[in-house]
Amino acid sequence: MRYFSKFVAVALTLASATSAHAETLTLGSVNDDIRKHIERFTPLAQYLEQELADDGVTNVEISVLPNSQAMAEALRQGDVDLYFDSPLVATRVARLADAVPFLRRWKNGEASYHSVIVVPTDSEMESIEDLRGAVIGFQEPDSTSGYLLPVSLLLEAGLPLQHMRQDHQQPDEDSVGYVFTGDDRNTALALVRGTIDAGATDNQGFEALQVAQPDRFRALARSIEVPRQIVVRSAELDETLGSAISSTLRSMTDSPEGIQVMASFHNTTRFDDFPRGIEGTFGPIHTILDEIRENSLM
Secondary structure, three states: OEEEOOEEEOOOOOOOOOOOOOEEEEEEEEOOOHHHHHHHHHHHHHHHHHHOHHHOEEEEEEEEEOOHHHHHHHHHHOOOOEEEEOHHHHHHHHHHHOOEEEEEEEEOOEOEEOEEEEEEOOOOOOOHHHHOOOEEEEOOOOOHHHHHHHHHHHHHOOOOEEEOOOOOOOOOOOOEEEEEOOOHHHHHHHHHHOOOOEEEEEHHHHHHHHHHOOOOEEEEEEOOOEEOEEEEEOOOOOHHHHHHHHHHHHOHHHOHHHHHHHHHOOOEEEEEOOOOHHHHHHHHHHHHHHHHHHOOOO
């Protein structure tokens, strides 16, 4: 275990070989479940260490940091080389760290996804504007599909948001009240119990809800499509090594071992480039983040 200044990181050293040109590569994640994320990242770290040996990589480490600010600092200083997260959260961190969107990561066979605002089928609400005076459940502030994307939908519709900090608190009649549920499962449970009027999830979460509760819920609004996950590269990472890493990750689909390692890495199915390029992919995301920040919701 090692410690960065002003925050705690966990590092797992996967090899002890030394060389005059030894290069340590550090993979980063933000989460409070350190053990789970070390287990999740270990097969990928071992694979990269093996595949990048000829490029001078002798050690691969895993750093699990407690929050986005800590990750931004680690990327800026070069203490983390590659950071994996959902697109809006990772883009926000990349901006803070002057880091670079690197690759798209497919998850569960999906290259992209979107957020869905869900209401009961028998709700009188027919459009997003009807959420005035209602309460919506978000997952957590660092969730792309469970907070940032649905918040952007509400702001685009001109709806003020009001954080409900007490049970049974009601929002102003012109505002949309919101609570944090913690995760998709709790959002679905609150919808079923009727303690919230609407909930935010992603398209897969909505499909799962429809399977579990047929004909009980419907989509009120949908966000834009964004990459399912992204990899961010520290600006401090050597360009030549960065190219080698990119080639290695993108070619993992070419071997049974690579496919197996990706599957163990949170159901990854592919790494590839952004089809619309950096500007085409992240221009709309930057606009969303700017709007959320200007409204002090991030």
